[in-house]
Amino acid sequence: MLELSAEELKSIELGILKDVADFCDKKEIKYFLCGGTLLGAVRHKGFIPWDDDVDIAMPREDYDRFLKEYNKKESIYRVNAIENNSKWHMSFARVEDYTTTLIEGTLKKKYRNCHAFVDVFPIDGIPANKLEEKTFMIKQKIFGIILNASSFCFLPSKHYSDSKDSNISLKNTIRTCLKFVAICLFSMINTQFIAKIINRNSRKYKYNESDYIGLTVFVWNWKFEKAKAVSFEERIKFKFENYEFWGPKGYDEYLTSTYGDYMTPPPVECQVSHHSFKVYKNEV
Numbered sequence: 001m002l003e004l005s006a007e008e009l010k011s012i013e014l015g016i017l018k019d020v021a022d023f024c025d026k027k028e029i030k031y032f033l034c035g036g037t038l039l040g041a042v043r044h045k046g047f048i049p050w051d052d053d054v055d056i057a058m059p060r061e062d063y064d065r066f067l068k069e070y071n072k073k074e075s076i077y078r079v080n081a082i083e084n085n086s087k088w089h090m091s092f093a094r095v096e097d098y099t100t101t102l103i104e105g106t107l108k109k110k111y112r113n114c115h116a117f118v119d120v121f122p123i124d125g126i127p128a129n130k131l132e133e134k135t136f137m138i139k140q141k142i143f144g145i146i147l148n149a150s151s152f153c154f155l156p157s158k159h160y161s162d163s164k165d166s167n168i169s170l171k172n173t174i175r176t177c178l179k180f181v182a183i184c185l186f187s188m189i190n191t192q193f194i195a196k197i198i199n200r201n202s203r204k205y206k207y208n209e210s211d212y213i214g215l216t217v218f219v220w221n222w223k224f225e226k227a228k229a230v231s232f233e234e235r236i237k238f239k240f241e242n243y244e245f246w247g248p249k250g251y252d253e254y255l256t257s258t259y260g261d262y263m264t265p266p267p268v269e270c271q272v273s274h275h276s277f278k279v280y281k282n283e284v
Contacts, residue, residue, distance in 0.1 A: 001101060001280035009116060009279050010047050013054045014241055016095050016118045019077055020056065021245050023070060030062045033238060033247040034121065034215050035225065039255055039262055046241035050271040054118040057215045059207040063122040067093060079120065082195040089151045091144070091195040092216070093120040104277045108153050111191075116279050124202045125210025126226060133212075136201070137224065143198050149182035150189040215254075227254040 004012070024031045033041055035055035040048040058066060070079045081093035089111040096102075096115035104112050127133040207213055213232060215225040231250025238247045248254055255262040265271065 001283060004100070004116075004279045004281060006052055008281075009052055010241075012097055012100060012116045012279075013052075013118055014243070016077055016097055016116070017054050017056070017240075017245065018243060019075065020070075020095055020118060020120075023073075024058075024062075024066065027065070027069060029058065029066050029069075030235070031056050031058045031066075031120075031246060032123075032232065032235065033240065033245050034254075035119075035258070037240070038238070038247050038251060039259060041238040041240045041245070041247060042251060042255065043263055043265070045239045048265075050273055052273050055121065056118065057121040057123050060122045060124050060203060061207070063093070063120070066120070070095070081120075082192060082199060086192065088195070089191050091147060091198040092122065094118065095120060099282050100279055101282055102277050102279045106152055106276050108151055111151050114277075121216045122199075122202065123207050123213050123215050123232070125205030125207050125229075126212040126214050127205055128211060140198060140201060143194055143201070145182055146186045146189055147191060147194040147198065149186035150191040150194060152183055225254075225258050227257055 021031065023029070032038070033055070034057040036048055036051050036053070037055045040046055040051060064083070067079060067081050067083050070077075071084070076099050077095055077097055079093055079095045080088050082088045082091065083093075089107070094114075094117040096117045098115055100116040102114040102116055104114055127136055202214075207229075210229055213227055213229050215227065227248070228250065231253045232248045234249040235246040236249045237244040238251075
């Protein structure tokens with residue numbers, strides 16, 4: 001197999017995003033650019049130059065519809081989630097390009113062979129009571145750590161590599177140590193069982209009944225992305241690599257909450273990918 005360059009991978013990911021966006025528009029399924037993809041659209045009008053993935057989010061009801069309907073069409077793309085794939089190893093969905101093979105070195109061997117992807121996160125509500133919110137987030141954080149520990153293998157963490165944090169090397173070392181301890185404790189736990197618990201818990205608070213919403217806050221323990229629900233009431237189009245995709249009208253509140261001064265990029269020496277995968281084009 002031929003390893004793809006960073007630009008070739010971005011082209012494939014853009015193809016997935018276009019297909020998902022066209023499908024969602026046709027089926028009236030609401031989606032938003034989110035995370036680093038929305039940041040890239042706002043700051044760079046496309047991919048963050050050193051980033052190598054795409055993130056979108058959907059309100060839970062739209063997310064469920066998407067999981068049920070997307071795979072009905074014949075395509076090189078397929079969405080995988082714990083809701084439609086009993087062997088899936090994550091608590092959120094990915095739309096994958098099956099003409100590629102992605103080798104994720106941080107995962108256990110049985111989860112390692114995947115495909116070039118676009119991440120799809122459900123958007124859920126957040127408890128109105130502050131103590132209840134804090135308790136719920138801690139609980140989901142713990143489940144997220146157990147989930148990752150059950151699917152990861154012993155490789156150093158690169159989580160902070162592309163951040164503006166100080167002492168990046170120290171933070172990655174500490175995170176690596178904690179990761180190794182967690183793997184030792186929880187590696188025998190059933191990954192799918194934990195993923196189902198995480199999603200079952202996150203469904204308790206409705207997207208359309210909450211003042212605040214969480215994009216990856218309940219299903220992915222690396223990020224706590226929280227926003228005012230009003231920021232996601234309306235959508236506007238954002239230019240992204242010469243195409244246009246939907247994002248939240250209240251993007252400034254969401255990006256500020258998630259990244260702080262989001263228009264200032266990290267130092268040049270930190271402008272690197274924090275992922276550890278390689279992607280190949282399958283032989284015909």
